[in-house]
Each structure stands twice: as structure tokens, then as C-alpha cells.
Amino acid sequence: MSLVETTTNDAPLVLGTHTLRSRLIVGTGKYDTLELMQQSLEASGSECVTVAVRREKLYDPTGRNLLDYIDFHRYTLLPNTAGCYNARDAVRTAKLGREILLGLENPGADWVKLEVLADTKTLLPDPVETVQACEQLVGLGFQVLCYTTDDPVIAKRLKEVGATAVMPAGSPIGSGQGILNPNNIRICLEYLKGEDPDYPVIVDAGVGTASDVAFAMELGVDGVLLNTAIAHAKEPVRMAHAMRHATEAGRLAFQSGRIPRRLYASASSPEDGVIDRTSN
Amino acid sequence: MKIRINEEERDVPEGASVADIVATLSLNPKFIAVEVNLELIPRAEHGSHKLSDGDQLEVVTLVGGG
Numbered sequence: 401m402s403l404v405e406t407t408t409n410d411a412p413l414v415l416g417t418h419t420l421r422s423r424l425i426v427g428t429g430k431y432d433t434l435e436l437m438q439q440s441l442e443a444s445g446s447e448c449v450t451v452a453v454r455r456e457k458l459y460d461p462t463g464r465n466l467l468d469y470i471d472f473h474r475y476t477l478l479p480n481t482a483g484c485y486n487a488r489d490a491v492r493t494a495k496l497g498r499e500i501l502l503g504l505e506n507p508g509a510d511w512v513k514l515e516v517l518a519d520t521k522t523l524l525p526d527p528v529e530t531v532q533a534c535e536q537l538v539g540l541g542f543q544v545l546c547y548t549t550d551d552p553v554i555a556k557r558l559k560e561v562g563a564t565a566v567m568p569a570g571s572p573i574g575s576g577q578g579i580l581n582p583n584n585i586r587i588c589l590e591y592l593k594g595e596d597p598d599y600p601v602i603v604d605a606g607v608g609t610a611s612d613v614a615f616a617m618e619l620g621v622d623g624v625l626l627n628t629a630i631a632h633a634k635e636p637v638r639m640a641h642a643m644r645h646a647t648e649a650g651r652l653a654f655q656s657g658r659i660p661r662r663l664y665a666s667a668s669s670p671e672d673g674v675i676d677r678t679s680n
Numbered sequence: 681m682k683i684r685i686n687e688e689e690r691d692v693p694e695g696a697s698v699a700d701i702v703a704t705l706s707l708n709p710k711f712i713a714v715e716v717n718l719e720l721i722p723r724a725e726h727g728s729h730k731l732s733d734g735d736q737l738e739v740v741t742l743v744g745g746g
Contacts, residue, residue, distance in 0.1 A: 428745060451743065451744065451745050453740050453742060455686045455739065456739045456740060458685060458688070465708065465711050466743050467742055480745050480746070496713040496720060496738075497713075497742065499713035499720055499723065500742055503709075504710060504711075573746070574746075605746075625746075626746070631746075
């Protein structure tokens with residue numbers, strides 16, 4: 401079986417009733433131009449893109465709308481609740497996003513990336529409000545992809561209240577610090593997948609470059625969600641390509657099973673038949 | 681009567697509906713969602729939902745985000 405076949409034969413990423421072939425989900429924010437965003441989305445190979453809900457600028461009728469630049473028959477939109485700092489606002493925002501996507505007949509209408517933040521400086525998730533919002537949104541029929549801290553206990557609570565997927569942060573949003581606590585991600589995976597190996601866990605936020613994505617995938621997460629690392633790269637389209645390959649490389653490496661780490665060397669070439677050593 | 685749209689006051693005819701307001705905003709109606717007094721008004725009800733003096737509207741769309 402060729403490498404290409406191995407990649408394409410991978411099981412799709414199943415998120416509730418949604419099925420994605422690409423395990424990379426990308427944001428649409430922070431691009432210098434909508435054209436650059438469009439090209440970067442294309443290069444990322446992603447089939448799912450996140451969007452935010454914001455007030456319409458009523459007095460700028462010539463202003464271009466993001467939706468004019470996204471083929472919503474090709475991409476499943478994942479509306480987020482970014483900018484919300486309590487459960488009530490998050491639920492309100494989720495309902496507004498759903499209403500817009502229903503009008504666009506986009507399958508993303510039935511899900512939401514829940515994000516309830518604690519403060520503007522750290523943009524860390526507020527775990528208490530997040531759990532409350534998740535529970536309410538599940539009750540309203542949403543499939544909730546839940547952004548959270550990398551705390552395994554909160555991750556477990558979110559699964560218990562019905563989150564479709566739990567999405568622990570690698571490090572603070574937009575910080576580019578990568579996966580700061582891989583052990584917490586490992587414990588999240590154990591807690592969430594122990595008796596339910598197919599339960600989706602996605603690393604969301606903190607990615608700086610391709611190796612961060614590969615590392616996350618090597619830990620065994622099901623996907624990675626990122627935005628700034630592509631949008632603010634010097635060459636976003638090229639970085640989007642890198643992220644696509646890093647996702648696949650990390651996934652393949654995880655499935656292949658890494659060798660154990662050992663302190664001392666282990667020769668790759670045969671020890672027998674070495675010609676006699678000469679003395680100096 | 682006076683209503684507020686995204687925190688800006690506007691004069692609109694008595695008995696105007698949400699659909700009437702959307703039509704005057706020169707926006708693609710497919711790209712927006714509307715709340716009246718914090719309550720989401722489903723698209724199908726934009727025509728039948730009549731506004732009252734002092735109503736507060738939020739008109740939102742989708743923008744780039746992560």
C-alpha cells in the first residue's frame with residue numbers, strides 16, 4: 401500500500417453527525433485581505449472553517465461580506481461564540497449564528513464552537529460558564545464543539561453534559577506557544593477516550609507552526625483547530641500548506657506508533673562483521 | 681416611531697415589520713440574523729413581526745474569526 405493510499409484510507413473525523421476528511425479546521429480571522437484568506441483556506445485542505453458573529457455595519461453598504469468569499473457549499477461553517485464572557489451571551493450568539501446558517505442552507509447550522517472566555521488579557525476559557533453554556537446549548541439541540549482549558553477534569557465534565565467534542569487549548573489564543581502541557585492533553589485523551597475511543601478531542605488554540613500541529617496529532621488528538629498561525633505567517637498560503645501536511649504527518653506518526661525513548665544509543669547497522677578497528 | 685438598530689436611533693413608519701427594516705438596510709437578507717429586544721426573530725417571521733416604538737434591534741452577520 402502506498403503512503404498516499406494510507407493517508408486517504410484513514411477513517412474520517414466524525415464530529416456528531418458531521419464527517420470531515422481533513423483533520424485540520426481553520427479560522428477565517430485576521431487575514432490582510434479576503435482573497436488571501438480564500439487562498440489559504442484552499443491550501444489548508446480544510447473542509448470546515450470557523451466564523452464569528454458580529455454586528456452588521458449598517459452604514460457601509462458597499463462593504464464586502466466575508467460570506468461572499470467563502471463557498472458555503474464546499475465548506476461547513478463552524479460559527480463560534482468568540483467575544484462572549486458568560487453563558488448567557490454565548491447561548492444568544494450561538495442562536496444568532498444558527499439563524500444565519502439556516503438561511504444559507506449550510507450544514508454548520510446545527511453546531512457551534514463554544515467559547516466562553518474569562519478575561520481579555522489572557523483569553524483563557526472560563527470553565528464554569530463554559531460547562532453551563534455547553535449544557536444549555538445541548539438542550540437547545542446544538543452539537544457543541546467545546547473550547548476549554550487543558551484541564552482533564554473540566555474536559556470530562558464537558559463530555560458528561562453532552563459536548564460533541566472537547567477542544568482543549570494548547571496554549572493561550574494567538575500566543576503561538578504550541579502545546580505547553582502535553583501531559584494534560586494525554587490525560588484528557590485518557591479520560592475522554594478510555595472507554596470511548598472514538599470520542600473526538602481536538603486541540604484548539606496556541607499553535608505557532610507546523611511542528612506544533614504534528615506534535616498535537618502525534619499525541620493522539622483527532623484534529624487541530626487554528627487561525628493566527630496561518631493568517632499572521634509571513635506567507636499565509638505557504639504556511640497553510642505546511643499545516644495541512646503537518647496534520648497528516650502527525651496523524652500517520654500517531655497511527656504508526658513511535659519508538660520508545662531510551663537513554664543510550666542503539667545501532668541501526670549490524671554489530672557483526674565490522675572490519676577490525678585500527679588503532680590510532 | 682423611533683427604534684434603535686445596533687444602538688443607533690432611527691425613525692421608522694408606524695407598524696413597520698422586521699422585513700421592512702431589513703429591506704431598507706441594503707444588506708443581503710440571507711447574510712443576517714435579527715434580534716428584537718434580545719429575542720431572536722426567525723427569518724420566517726420577519727414579515728409578520730411588527731415593531732413597536734422603542735424596540736431595540738440587533739442585526740448581525742458572520743465575520744472572520746477563529
